[in-house]
Each structure stands twice: as C-alpha cells, then as structure tokens.
Amino acid sequence: MSFNFSSSRPCRTHQVPNWDLETDVIVVGFGAAGACAAIEAAGAGAAVTLLEAASGHGGTSALSGGEIYLGGSGGTPAQRQAGFSDDTEDLFRYLMMAGGADADESKVRLYAENSLGHYEWLVAQGVKYKNTFLPEKMLEPVTDDCLIWSGSEEAWPFVEHAKPCPRGHTPQWTGWGGGRMLMDTLAARVETLGVEVRYDSRVLALIADEANHVHGVVVRIAGQICFARARNGVILCAGGFVMNRDMVKRHVPHLLRSDNPIGTPGDNGTGILLGMSVGGAAIHMGEAFLSLPFYAPESLVNGIFINERGQRFINEDCYHGRVGYHIMQQMGDRIYLLVDNATFQPPADFTRIQIAAAGETWEEVEGDLGLPEGTLVSTVALYNRHAADGSDPLFHKAAKWLKPLNEPPFVALDCRVDYALYPHFTLGGLDTLPTGEVLTEKREPIGGLYAAGRTACGLPRWGGGYSSGMSLADATFFGRQAGLHAAKARQQG
Amino acid sequence: MSFNFSSSRPCRTHQVPNWDLETDVIVVGFGAAGACAAIEAAGAGAAVTLLEAASGHGGTSALSGGEIYLGGSGGTPAQRQAGFSDDTEDLFRYLMMAGGADADESKVRLYAENSLGHYEWLVAQGVKYKNTFLPEKMLEPVTDDCLIWSGSEEAWPFVEHAKPCPRGHTPQWTGWGGGRMLMDTLAARVETLGVEVRYDSRVLALIADEANHVHGVVVRIAGQICFARARNGVILCAGGFVMNRDMVKRHVPHLLRSDNPIGTPGDNGTGILLGMSVGGAAIHMGEAFLSLPFYAPESLVNGIFINERGQRFINEDCYHGRVGYHIMQQMGDRIYLLVDNATFQPPADFTRIQIAAAGETWEEVEGDLGLPEGTLVSTVALYNRHAADGSDPLFHKAAKWLKPLNEPPFVALDCRVDYALYPHFTLGGLDTLPTGEVLTEKREPIGGLYAAGRTACGLPRWGGGYSSGMSLADATFFGRQAGLHAAKARQQG
16 A cells, blocks of 8 residues: 555545454543543543553653642542532632633633542542642652642732632652553553553554545555544543653744753644644644742742843742743743842752852852842842742732741852753643534544544643643543534444 | 535535636735735746735735835845845744744745845835935834834843844835835735736635645635636635634733734634634734834933833833733733833824823822832832943843933833733644645645745744834735745645
C-alpha cells in the first residue's frame, strides 16, 4: 500500500482495505484520561479497545504525585474532616479565575457541580484517601496524608473572590509518586471491565470520511499496520506536546529557557496533531504550567522575589506555578529570593536554588549581586516598612507571611531561569465540549472524535492560574465524560 | 448539491462537478501581499486570478501608513542621503532579535540580503519615495517625507547587538494614510499585467485531493458558487484574525483588554482556517502587535512609565509597540507615564491619554493616584539619581532621554489599558517556507498551497520585537516570493 500515513492527514474510509479490528470505542493513550474514558465507556456497555504506544500503562499521570483538585458541594470527607466546608460557587469562582481570560465556563460549571461526585467515583474505582489534612505549604505530602493547599486559594487576588479551601487530594501512598498508585488502581479497573488493551500500539493516523467524521484509526501494533474501526468514536488521550521541542519552539518558545519538561516520550503532540488533521482546533497553544517549586520549606514564603532590576513582581504566598508564570514575564534570567536569618531555610536540593550572596547589610548583598545601586535596597526598605505594619500594598501577600527582613545575615537565593529547576508541561490542546467532542475553530463538533487530558485544552489553560491537581482533575473527570458520551454515540455506517 | 462548504474542511477534487474557472495561480485577498503575489506570478508568465471578498482592493494594507521596513546592502537611497550606511548583517541581527525566541532565520536571511533589491522593485512598480529623513521619534510622517526611526534600533537591548539605522520608508504622500496610495499603485500594476481580478468573491473552501494537495478553491462570486481550478497553486493572502473576536479569545485573549483592533472585516481568520483545513500549521497564534502610540511629542520619551505598583518596566525610548507589549506583562490595567514641567507636552488627542494627577511634589502625585505610599516616590528618586549621572542602570534608556524629573509641577498621564488607545493586530498565522509554501506541524510542505501577509507567520512574530513597517515588508516581499514560486510550480493533474 503506497499511502504514507501521517498524523497530520487522515486516512480516508474508502482507502481502508479491510477492518483488522472492530470495536465501539477506541481510546488512544493509557494515562489517567484514557483509563477513565475506557472505564466509563466499558461500564456503559460499549466494547472498548485501548491503544497505548508504550509497553505499559501510566503515561505522564504515573509520573505525577497523583494529586487531584476536588471539592465543592459542601466538601469532600477530607475537607469536612479538616473543618472546611467548600461551597460549589467558591470552587466555581476559583476555577474561573484559574482558567484566565478564556476560562471555559461550561466545563468549569460541570466540574464544580460534580467534583464531589467525582471524588466518590474515584473511591469507587479503588483509589484510597486517608482523609487527613496537612496545613503547611508544600509540593505534595511525603507521608501518606491526603489534603493540602495545592493552589493560590489563600493568596491574592483569588482570596478576594472565592472563599479559600484546600482542594489538593493525594492518594494514600507514602512518599512522592502517588500517581503510579493511582494509575495502577485505574488500570486494574480497566482490566476488570474487559477493555481490550493493546500496548506497543502506535496510532499513525485517523480514519475519516469526506466530511471528516472519524471512523477509526490506523495503528501499528507490534510492527503490523492495522485498520481499526470504532463504531462509536475515537477518544484521543495521548498527552501534550512538551517533549516535542520543535512544537514547543513554535508555540511556547519561552519554555525552551528551561531544560525540565515533565512528560514521557509520548507527550510529542501526536494526539493534538491527529485532532487537527480532521479540522480540530488547537487553542491556547502558548500556555503552559511552569513552576519554581521553592517551597517547602515554607519559611521561604516570608522572603521576597526580585528580578534583575531589584523589583518585586509577585505575592510570594501564591502557588509556586503562579510564581513561575510571573518569573517568565520578567526581562532577564536572573531571579533572586531574598530572605533574612529569621526566615532562611535551605531550599530542597532538587530545586538547584543556591545561595548567590550573603551579607550583613542589604547594601552588601546588592553590591555582591552586582545590581544597580539602590534597587534592591529600596525594594527591601519599602517592603519592610509596610511589612512592619502587617501590610503588602503592592502584592497583597497575606499578613501571616509578612515579617520585615531585618535580621542579618541577609541572603539572596539564586533562582536563575537558566539554572534552577523549572519543571513545565503544556496546557494548550484541542478545543472540546464538556462531552469531550472535539471542535473546529468555528466550534462545530467533529463527528466521532473526542479528546481529554492534555491532548485537549481543559480546565487548566493559563499558566498564571494553574494549581496542583488541576490537570489530573481535568483528565480524569473529562476523560470520563468522553467515555460516557462515546459509549452512547453511534455513528452512521 | 448537498455539500456544505466550510473553510475548516476542504472540498475533495472528486466532489468537483466541473471547473467553472481555470487558471494557473489563484491569489486570495487583494491587500499588499496578494497584490505583490499576483504581480510576480503574472510577471513570470502565469495566468493569475485574484479573488477579493470586498468590493475593492486594499485590505488592511490600505488602512496603514504604507511604511515598509527596508535597508541593508549599504543602505537605500533615503538612508544614504541621510548619511547612514546600513550593513546587511546589522539588518539581519536586528530582525533576528525582533522575531523573538523563534525567529525564522531562513526568512530573515533572505530578506536581509534582498531588502535593498525589494526597495528597487517597489520603486519599479511605481511607488514613490521622497528620500528625505525625519530624525524625530514619531508614528509616521504627516508630511510627504520618507525615512524615520520606526523601531527600537537605537534602544536597548537592540542597540547592543546591531548598529542602529532608521529603516521605516514611507511613500511620498502628504499626511497619514500612505497605505492607500501604496495599494493604488500596486493595484494599477496588477491591472497592467492582465491579472483577472474578481471582487465580491468569497472563498468558501479549498479544493484538495486525498493527499491534501491543493488544486483550487470553492468561491462564491456575486452569489454564484464556482469551482475554480489553480493549475499551479493557491496563494492565501487573506489577512489575519483580529476581527474574529472568538478566535482572538481562544488564541490571544489579552487583546480583548482593548477595543482597538486594526483591520477590515476580512481579517476574520478565514485564510488561516483554509490553510489549517488541509493540515497547515498555525503558529505563534498568541502573539500580536499591540501598541500605546504615546509619541510624538517625543519629549514624553523623557518621562517614565510605571505600573500600578509604581514600578518601571521598560526603557521608554524603545518602539511604542514594545512598550505596549510590556504593558501587557504588568499585573493590572493602570499604567501611568510620569513627566515633569520640563518634559510635558500634551499627548495626541486620539491616544485618549489624559492627565490623571498633577502636583507640586511627587508625593502629592502618588497620593492623588492612590498608589501605595513610597512606591512612585522611591521609583522616581532612584530614576532621578541615576539620570542625573546620565545613566539608567535598570532599563538602559539612552542618555539623550535621561533628565531628572525634578521641575514641578509633576504630572501622571493616564495610559490605562481599558481606556487609552491600544491599537493591535495578530501576528500568528500559517507556518511557511521562504517560498511561501505552507507547512504542516511537521514542517512538510503542502502541495499547491502558499500563504503570505498576516495569513502567514512571517518576519514579525513576537509583539516585543515588532517595528513599524515590518508587517508590510513581510507581506510585500514574501507575497512576491509566493507569486514567483507558484508561477514556476506545476501540479500533477
């Protein structure tokens, strides 16, 4: 066969010599989104085939902490046990702000109203939560505890619009890496439900008719080209594109300032390209999560970030990913976190944040850093003056983190973009309805095609609003919607 | 015929009932890019049909000042007459910086080496230049003069990497609006060369074969659906997408902070969507030119911009579009330009920049603006202290613009994003080779399809680097390349 398959061009139905495989729903990718899509589609009675390019399940979800952003409807058991009630409207408002200028209100609404139900669904799949709360600011629990503050809920400007509540739910798993446990649990459910899972199966192209309705995929399974028919639909859950550095250069070039993409080789953009090949619109392709995970130790939140002009640019008590977003808005690579003797604690080794300068006066630190005379010093003076009154009129850092930095020695921690750890992944992807249906640029649904997880552009779509657990929340919940909807759909032959 | 034509889905060749029109090259859009493409294709002997959705030529190019960014090879007559020599490598380096992190080196190289030749070509088409130079900082000449500083050539950081030279060339035309004259001149050439021009002709879809090779367009001409065949190729020159506010929301949402798009109704993204419908990759869709045209009067360049935290964020002597770009990086809508009695001149009425506060001391101005105590005052104090020494260690504004702001009364000009004039247009578009060939996300050329002007992503692709005249330089020069290349191409039946 001379047809040269490409993820940027569909194979047409009339070019299919014969169907090597027929099923109701084909799910592409066995991360969290694909697993949840398969579980729901199979649970609704559809025959489901799950195609995974790697030799095992998990994808990038398995590399994560497994944290999921959950709440609303009064609160999850963990939230209630910790004494919080979480109003659906507060969750809604927080997620709308987190989505930025083009937040997807229909998805946010659906998620806010059903997030508690989603928690219960996860538990029903076998995911275990200890339902304990750790109040300190941290990346994720190193213990098997559950609930943490995983975003900017208590920080300006979010706190002014939505009553804060911790919403990061981590599975019961000692140490980091709960994502592997989450994925093993979901994968066990996939197996129980009789989903046909094919590993080492790389999807090469969609199969679509002239009207771009999708009827299946061309997939290479263990070296063999197969034409696989999906009577109901294809669900793309193949990750983002952070590992495709050419695509990153053309869509999110600022990410190339860091060498720390988070992903598997599968995050090469294939899922997005497949959707685009039949007219799917990829949106917010310039947005990403990019973080400087500078806490814990949380005492560093008492410090102040400055750029290479000695200027502050953020309330340091917001989520570390929001800090990273604003670091990228500064001109120049040099970023410092200023702390004094009372607030200094050594940052975690993996952050590669080191001491750039230390001195008995801020003038000395300014000089050692080679900053223009008076810049750092006037910034610290202004901060200290207001902090002494318990206020931060510039960035509204909460009073509990406001302590004048006046106890020598004074330290500047080196957070330079080209050296410190700035983990990142992409947030742009296919535009979809809450049902997972992929949309064209004119927002017309493409028949037979769904997407979820980072192949889609979902709840998280703005780097300045991301919070830990949002990507998995989006992937698991909207993966489910896609699976449910595809199971009910039935295409015209 | 039941087929529902859509710019997001090509019509397949086998669906074409008959060719209503056959030609070698079809050009879509009669702005500067389309005109130059048609001129070169016709000049090379091809039969050319130019389809324009509006009832006359011009597009957004005709709304502009007609300024084109030209230089290199020692300099244009205007540059040499003004005493400048312009080295090709300086032009190259400036354009590479202007393109940002993903500057297209192959296009920049071709343009830098052929920009002087392009000037001569424009003159040969009948475009007239007076070859006089106006050294003041301005948007464009109100006289019929030619050469101005139209970018950030003399400003940091550009000045450190490329020897500055003025490169904005405005046609000989009294008053603003030289773009209409430019377009009339090019349109006369199009007519002379025997190009078949069809107005009121809206392209509905591309016509492509199974492999996505493009063979023509479906076009509605005066209400009639026509299937138009392009034996050599289709060149999309249909503008950007700034007037499609839904697309803007999904790709460049920050532009919605301003009500001042620059464009015609044709800038609705159709050209880009048509290219995407056959697998063309749209890149840098989140980038835009967005400006605060605060000078002339150039004395305002002596002032300092502050955000709502009283912080500076830019060297005020850079191009006004670069100022606009950095204004968008600041948190909050409030932006002020601080001047003193010695430097104040009233801004142009159309900018809607008004006086927000005035006082005998900077403390008074700070208080009137309601800025946190000590913010504006410490920023001005730091600036004045260094300016007195002729230095600006924070942003490296050139010494000629550094005067301490110490002569009362002191004034804060109100440049708030939600009120002042922030004209803007989109820079994202189809990825193309220097030949104009449209590329897939994998950078494979799509047979029979070209793009130029703002339908493509060209020399200007980063808001922080834009300079006046770059969009027209790109549109005219790469429009020509597409026309030349398409004239030589010949498709397989």
